[in-house]
Amino acid sequence: MKKTKQDITKVTTQVLRGMKEHGKKIAMLTAYDYTTAKIIDQANIDVILVGDSAANVIGGHRTTLPITLDQMIYHGRSVVKAVERALVVVDLPFGSYQGNSREALASAIRIMKETGADAVKLEGGKEIVESVERILSAGIPVMGHLGLTPQSINKFGTYVVRATEKAEADKLVKDAVLLEKIGCFSIVLEKIPAKLTKKVVKELAIPIIGIGAGCAADGQVLVLHDMLGITQDFSPRFLRRYANLNDVIGDAVRRYVDDVKTHDFPNVKEQY
Ligand code: KIV
Secondary structure (H helix, E strand, C coil), rough: CCCCCCCCCCCCCHHHHHHCCCCCCCCCEEEECCHHHHHHHCCCCCEECCCCCCCHHHHCCCCCCCCCCHHHHHHHHHHHCCCCCCEEECCCCCCCCCHHHHHHHHHHHHHHHHHHHCEEECCCCCHHHHHHHHHHCCCCEEEEEECCCCCHHHHCCCCCCCCHHHHHHHHHHHHHHHHHHHHCCCCEEEEHHHHHHHHHHHCCCCEEECCCCCCCEEEEEEEEHHHCCCCCCCCCCCCCCCCCCCHCCCHHHHCCCCCCCCCCCCCCCCCC
């Protein structure tokens, strides 16, 4: 039975905290447009991330660095229009918050005002703490992102698993503790050893969302285009494909092309 507006309880940051407290896993996916956001919201996704991975899967860029604040706002606004239940988080793109905390706040305010999103996400720990604190002081909920932070890919030089060495693992734990202390409501941990995720999950009261970070995380996130099998050239070990839409779409388009070329489409019932 389809739920009416009155049946729908909006997911808030407090709801997510309660889910962690009660051992209920959090399901999060990315979305970048109205139509798919509507589908995944109606399928009971808890959190929708308007990720800067839009630079890859929508823009065709090699990294997430080129996407602009205006482009993130366009995607964020399209998603928010469709969503009734999920918490919507929008990524602050590369270059919109690292310079100084005033700029960071101005970027976050633009996202909140112009998209209607519920929260923003920023990559990094100690290095960006001033920016995170300033955004939080304006009453804007912040989700952190540690581990493999794609906006720093040029520093890392590779997309391999992060924090396998003690020094980087210790820094990650310290950063996570710091982000919780200053008031982040949740943290994404990307591509780190499962054991390290377990340690962070135990130490922190806020929900930890993993991507390639093992089963101990309080929730999981995947890029929608990857889990639906629309993208084919990205196959890390952590990715589970729930469909092969690349084949489905390709097959439908081939049949359409064929029908048009053979004068089968449109037929008499499909015209005025
Ligand atoms: O931009 C994105 O899609 C992300 C997820 C991979 C967590 O940040």
